[in-house]
Amino acid sequence: MAALADTAVVGASAPPGEPLLRVSGLTVDIPTPRGPLRALDDVSFELAPHRTLGLVGESGSGKSMLVRTIMGISPARSTVTGSVRFDGVELTSLPRRAARSYWGRRIAMVFQDPTTSLNPVLTVGRQLTEATRAHLGLGRARATERAVELLDLVSIPEPRRRLRQYPHELSGGMRQRVTIAMALACDPDLLIADEATTALDVTVQKQILDLIAGIQRERGLALILVSHDLGVVAGRTDDIAVLYGGRVAERASTRVLFAGHRHPYSQALLAAVPRLDRPAGAAPRTIPGTPPDLVLAPPGCRFAPRCPSAEDDCHRAAPAPRPGADPTHAYACLHPIPTTKAERR
C-alpha cells in the first residue's frame, strides 16, 4: 500500500488545533411548490483527523442533506448558508474549480445503494481509474495497477477480471466494495459513508462495516458513518451527532450519548435499538408519531409534537444548544432527561 500513500496529501495542512472538518451554522433552504423547505437548520459539529463521527436520526432527519452539502452536491436550487471548513479552507465559498481538488481527492463519499451509485454503462475498471487519471495524472497502466491494488484493499477476489466487468455483473456486496475502492482511489483524509450498508443484507452489512473500520485504522482516515440505526454505528464511532428535523438534537462522545444523553429524542432512538441485553420479549420501541413537516415547521422545538417531556415553552422558540457533561457534549432541549435517570438505563 506504500504506492497509495505517497501521493496522499495535497494542499495546505490545518493549523495545529484546528479540526479536520468544522461545520458551523450550516443551513439549507430548498424552494418547493408549497414554500421554502428548511432541510438543515443551523447545524454545527467538528471532526478531528483520524476520528469517527456517527450521524444518526430517523429517515428524513437531514443526514443525507448534511453530508451532501459537505460534498458540494446540495440540490440544484437550494440556498446554502453557514460554513464548512475542511483543513482550514472554507469549502462553501471556494470557486467550483478549486473546490473540486477537495471533493474526490481529500473528501470522498460512499452512497447508500450500490445498485444505483455505479454507472451501469461503464466498466468497473473505467470507474476506478478515472479519478486517479484525472486528479493524480496517472497514465493508463499506472492507474490500472492502482485499481487492482484498490480492489485488493477491499478484498475483492480476481481484481483483474473485475476491472473488465460491468456493475450489473457483480453482487450487491461486491458493488459496495467497488464504490468503497472508488472512494479511496485518491487516498482521502475523510471518508463519508451515507447509509453505506442499509441496502445490503445483514451478514454483508457487518462485513462492509468491518472493512471500512479496518481501512480506517490502517490508513488513518477520518470517518463519518451515517445511519438511521443507532445500533449500526454503536461501537464503531468516537462521537455521535443526533439529527432531528434538520437540527442537531444532541452531540456527544459515543460513551456519553449512550450513558448520559439528555435529549428525549436520543432516548427514543436508543429505545428503538434492538438490544441483546434486554429481556426476551421486550421488542425495541418504535418512536410514536411522524417526523416534522419541514415546509410548515412550527416555531418551537421540532420534536415537541412527539416529545413525552414537552411543555408549553417548548412550542415557542427553538431551544439553543446547552453544554452537557463534558466540553464535547451539547443538547438542544429545555426539559432534558435528568442525568441520574439517563445513567440508570
Place this chain on the structure above:
Amino acid sequence: MTRALAHKLLQLLPVLVLVTVATTALVDLMPGSPGRAILGPDASPEAVAALDAQHGFDDPLPQRYLSWLGHALTGDLGSSVSNRQPVTDLIGERLPVTFEIALLALLLSVAVAVPLALWVAARPGGLADRVVSALTSATLSIPSFAVALVLAYLLAVNTHVFPVSGWVPFEDSPADNLRHVALPVFSLALAEIPIFVRILRGDLLTVLRQDFILTARTKGFSTPHVLLRHALRPASPSLVTLAGLAAGRLIGGTVIIESLFALPGLGNLATQAIYGKDLPVIQGVVLVVALSYVAVNALVDLLNSAIDPRTRTA
C-alpha cells in the same frame, strides 16, 4: 452478439416478404390491365396483350411473386416498362444521391442536437433551455418543404450562395457536390433537430437525477466531464432509435425535397415510376427501401447493445 443480430434479421424477414408481396399485388388493384394503363386508351388490344405477356402481368399472383423473387435473388429486378433499362441500373444511379443526402442530414442533425441538448440539460429551466425550447417548438411545427422553400429563396434565388437545384456527383467535383446538397440537407436536418434535442434533453435530465451522477460529482469532476463521460451514453438509446427511424424515413421519403431541388434520387425515381405505372421499377424501389429499413433496424440494435451492457446478455 452475432447470434442476437442474426436472430433480429430473421425476425425482420417476414417484413421483407410482406412488403414485396404487397407491391407485387399492386397489379391486381389496377383497374383494367397494367398494359392498358401503361400504353393508354389509344393502344391496340394486341400491343396491350403483348406487354402484359412480356412482363407476366396476367399470371396469377403466386406465380408472379415467385418468378420475381427467383430473379431478385440472382440480382435481377427486371427492367423498366417505359425505357427498358434494367431496374438495378436505374436504382444504382439514384441510390448514392439519396444515401448521401440522408446520411448528411442525419449526421448534421446529430451533430447539432447532441451538443445543444447537453448544453440545455446542464441548466434546466435556465435561459438557454427556455430559448432552445421555444425554438424547438416553433420549428417542430414547420414542415421541411416550407423550410426548403424559404432557404432556397433566401440563399439560392436571392443571393446565389447555393445553386437553386440540380446535382453534381461527388466524384466529379466534391465542392460542387456539397454546394448542391447543402440546402436539401439543411432543410431535412432542420426537421429532425428539434425532435432529437427534445428526446435527448429529457433523457439526460432523467439520467442526471440518478445516484451515479452524484457519485461522479463527488469524485470532483467538472460538469462537462460528468455530462459527456457519465450522462450522455446512458441517455442516448432513445436518440439512437429515433435517429434510426429518421434514417429510414429519409431514405424512403425525401420525395418532396428531391423534387423541389430536382435531385436525381430514389424518391424522384419512385415518383416517375408511379406516374408511368412502371411496376418493375416501383417494386425495385420498394425492395431497396425495405432493405434499408431492415439494415438500419439491425444497426440500431447493435448500437444500443454497445451503449448499454445490460442489454447484451442474450
